[in-house]
């Protein structure tokens with residue numbers, strides 16, 4: 210079981226309504242731990258957040274998340290593209306990414322896993338079902354699942370050398 | 372070369388060329404195509420009628436023929452007009468030409484040209500290719516359409532459903548009983564639209580997606596479908612009797628599961644109010660390697676007039692209050708069975724029950 214104090218989830222979602230409903234579902238599920246939720250609205254911002262560049266440079270205000278919830282259909286850079294980028298970022302790839310998409314097309318699902326997604330969930334229409342999904346997700350991914358430490362890319366390089 | 376006269380009676384242009392590049396035979400078809408009479412060309416140097424045959428790309432290959440080499444093919448793609456000739460419509464004749472060595476009694480080898488007119492064939496195969504490309508384009512478009520439906524149409528639905536539920540939970544007290552009833556209707560409506568969209572997507576996916584056909588054990592599939600339905604209905608499936616030792620069939624497992632699920636869920640849904648529901652799944656061998664699977668119920672039955680329509684998309688015989696549904700279930704069954712090269716049908720007496728059947732080829736265990 211995890212010994213962390215603040216658990217962080219990065220939500221990559223362009224639909225403001227979906228963001229609101231997702232936050233409500235986290236509240237309603239009532240499962241511990243209740244995470245700090247950071248939201249970005251497109252794939253490019255997700256990459257910048259995870260890479261810690263630009264407006265996301267300060268890790269105190271924008272900590273590396275313990276989990277990423279990723280929509281697929283996003284402006285500018287799709288969820289698939291974010292996954293493809295992540296697959297080449299050695300320490301960052303350790304952060305589990307759960308795809309949350311409306312699409313149930315087999316090709317989308319297969320491609321997400323091919324690009325390294327850790328799980329794939331279909332956004333339900335019923336809020337009740339969303340609450341159930343988020344409850345299960347909190348329990349499994351934030352409570353029981355063991356994550357590997359993710360050090361910043363630069364420090365990781367130095368540590369390898371010693 | 373008198374023996375060649377028989378070639379006047381075949382629908383192929385034929386002429387013979389000697390190693391000296393003189394024409395020694397010219398059939399009727401060629402007279403017809405070119406307007407050049409046999410008497411005017413036989414015995415003459417080919418340069419008069421067909422000067423290009425003296426050119427490198429033909430002369431070289433013809434020399435091989437005159438040396439008794441293997442036959443040569445001048446395909447219509449590269450050599451359209453060995454014997455320049457127009458059709459009555461004025462368009463050039465596209466030609467497919469085979470050149471074969473022809474040895475006479477003295478061992479001299481000539482070249483026998485047999486020319487097929489492939490103008491029509493080429494035209495038709497081009498039309499076919501264009502049609503195939505169009506169908507392909509439509510399919511790609513449909514795929515994009517289904518994709519966009521699944522994404523873009525469902526997002527606003529989540530908003531409607533989600534915030535109505537949130538409103539009901541957070542402000543239900545304040546808006547009073549009628550307000551709560553209205554919200555309940557919005558929620559029902561969104562859920563209903565969601566199942567419609569989901570069923571339509573399933574229907575369109577089933578008609579587009581490539582499926583692999585294998586030997587499927589009917590026994591296991593029926594058990595799986597009944598078990599899943601039972602847990603989905605929280606055990607309220609009623610009495611389902613399934614025959615044991617069902618044979619293997621030639622099908623795609625997932626498609627067959629979908630078909631049987633839809634038929635069985637109908638059998639449990641359209642129950643008669645005055646009877647204990649009784650459902651039976653049985654199979655029998657039919658002629659010539661076909662297996663027929665029966666799904667029988669003792670429900671409300673279907674009037675003869677309606678037994679065909681119900682297989683079309685959105686066709687229902689009842690209002691949503693009486694029996695909920697989308698009207699797509701049996702359309703999915705029909706398309707599924709088409710994809711499996713099988714058949715489907717129904718026998719029913721209104722008020723007594725229905726016997727739906729599907730037929731598939733028997734497989735090997």
Ligand SMILES: Nc1ncnc2c1ncn2[C@@H]1O[C@H](COP(=O)(O)OP(=O)(O)O)[C@@H](O)[C@H]1O
Nearest residue numbers: 637638641672681687688696697698699700701
């Ligand atoms: N087992 C059955 N008994 C009586 N009526 C049936 C049965 N199966 C189908 N039907 C009729 O056919 C219609 C179409 O069925 P279906 O396409 O599965 O749509 P749905 O189940 O959503 O109504 C149903 O609305 C019903 O009227």
Ligand SMILES: [Mg+2]
Nearest residue numbers: 637696700701
């Ligand atoms: Mg149905």
